[in-house]
Amino acid sequence: MTDDHPGRTPKRWHRNPDRTVFFAIALVSLVTLATIIYFIFAQAAPFVGKLRLSPEGTISKYGLTFTTTRISDLFTTKWWPESDAEQFFGMVPMIVATAAITLGAMLLAVPFGLSAALFVGEVGPRWLKDVFKTVLELLAAVPSVVYGFFGLIVLSPHVRETFNVVGGKTGLTAAIILSVMALPTIASLAEDALHAVPKTYREASLALGATKWQTIWRTLIPAAASGIIGAVILGTGRAIGETMAVLFVAGNAPFLTANLFRSMRPITSAIALDMAESVHGSAHYHALFAMGAMLLLIALTLNWTAEWFHVRLLRRQGVREG
Numbered sequence: 001m002t003d004d005h006p007g008r009t010p011k012r013w014h015r016n017p018d019r020t021v022f023f024a025i026a027l028v029s030l031v032t033l034a035t036i037i038y039f040i041f042a043q044a045a046p047f048v049g050k051l052r053l054s055p056e057g058t059i060s061k062y063g064l065t066f067t068t069t070r071i072s073d074l075f076t077t078k079w080w081p082e083s084d085a086e087q088f089f090g091m092v093p094m095i096v097a098t099a100a101i102t103l104g105a106m107l108l109a110v111p112f113g114l115s116a117a118l119f120v121g122e123v124g125p126r127w128l129k130d131v132f133k134t135v136l137e138l139l140a141a142v143p144s145v146v147y148g149f150f151g152l153i154v155l156s157p158h159v160r161e162t163f164n165v166v167g168g169k170t171g172l173t174a175a176i177i178l179s180v181m182a183l184p185t186i187a188s189l190a191e192d193a194l195h196a197v198p199k200t201y202r203e204a205s206l207a208l209g210a211t212k213w214q215t216i217w218r219t220l221i222p223a224a225a226s227g228i229i230g231a232v233i234l235g236t237g238r239a240i241g242e243t244m245a246v247l248f249v250a251g252n253a254p255f256l257t258a259n260l261f262r263s264m265r266p267i268t269s270a271i272a273l274d275m276a277e278s279v280h281g282s283a284h285y286h287a288l289f290a291m292g293a294m295l296l297l298i299a300l301t302l303n304w305t306a307e308w309f310h311v312r313l314l315r316r317q318g319v320r321e322g
Contacts, residue, residue: 037296044293047089047286079254081274081284089287091294093256097171097264098240101250104175104260105182105239110232112179113186117231120187121194122216140184148248151177156249163261169251171260177249178239186235193227194220230309237302241295243268267295 076090116136120129151173159176160168197220205215221228251263252273265273271288278284 040289040293040296043286043289045286047283047290077256079270081287082277087283089283091267091291093254094265094267094270094291096256096258097250098266098268100258100260101171101174101178101246101264101266102236102240104172105178106232106236108176108179109182109186109235109239113183113231113235114190114228116183116187117190117194117228118216121191122212122220136184136187139180140188144181144242144244145248147177147181148245151245151249165261167251167263169249169263171250171262171264174246174250174264174266175260177245178242181242181245182235182239185238186231189231189234190224190228193224193231196227197223226309226312230306233302233306233309237299237306240302241268241299243272247272267291271295 075092076088077092078088078090079093080088116132120132120136124132152169155176156168156173158168159165159170159173163170163172201219201223202215205219206212210218246266247269250266250269252265252269253263254265254270255263257264271292274284275288278288
């Protein structure tokens with residue numbers, strides 16, 4: 001590697017301790033992530049792996065008797081892990097509940113989040129923009145358990161009275177809470193994407209006779225589409241991995257339904273509820289880690305997809321990633 005300045009000594013690691021420190025800090029993050037991934041998949045492997053049958057066709061461990069399990073057992077509709085006779089580990093009810101609640105949350109959060117981003121970035125007066133940004137930052141800082149208590153005490157009774165459902169702890173209640181929690185992520189990232197659009201786009205559109213709203217809808221949003229999609233994906237990841245708030249208000253019934261007006265148990269709630277009751281090393285225990293591994297894969301996929309859209313936006317705007 002040549003030096004651009006003749007006569008100057010090339011930089012080395014030992015001569016740049018700050019670079020070494022920052023590299024070590026970044027390495028800690030990578031090692032931590034790799035350790036978490038390894039631990040989760042190592043604990044999930046015994047469930048999806050092939051188990052050796054005893055002469056009776058069952059396996060006895062930790063005082064429990066259960067049939068052999070395989071990965072296809074996760075994709076059945078019955079979740080009954082604590083039966084004394086035969087155990088069932090179907091994840092389909094939890095998968096459907098997670099998808100329905102997350103979709104409902106995004107249907108609420110995306111319009112409000114995009115509207116907030118447009119208001120802060122393009123429409124509102126300066127003093128009101130600062131107020132809105134402060135409110136969004138405060139919403140992002142509220143602990144999830146506080147959202148859960150709010151949903152349980154305030155929102156659930158309103159859902160029960162408005163929609164005439166028993167208890168008020170439904171998928172709809174969870175979707176509303178998750179939409180509020182995902183809104184700051186979507187709004188702030190979408191606002192950043194709109195801000196990244198060059199000013200020449202606005203000026204050219206206005207110079208051609210377009211109104212401010214026509215410039216927003218026909219120029220700015222299409223130009224920032226990749227960043228906005230990435231913001232929505234990250235908001236989805238925020239909603240799909242939430243545990244405490246959903247645990248309070250979803251109802252946690254492990255039955256197969258996509259009806260948001262009924263009680264549901266998403267994957268995160270199932271893991272949080274059952275982990276304390278599962279025996280270490282049992283099929284139930286490893287099944288919960290298998291669900292966690294699936295949730296981790298979904299979250300990583302969403303983050304990688306959002307990063308892809310982010311890079312695509314930078315390339316479209318002519319910005320070279322450093």
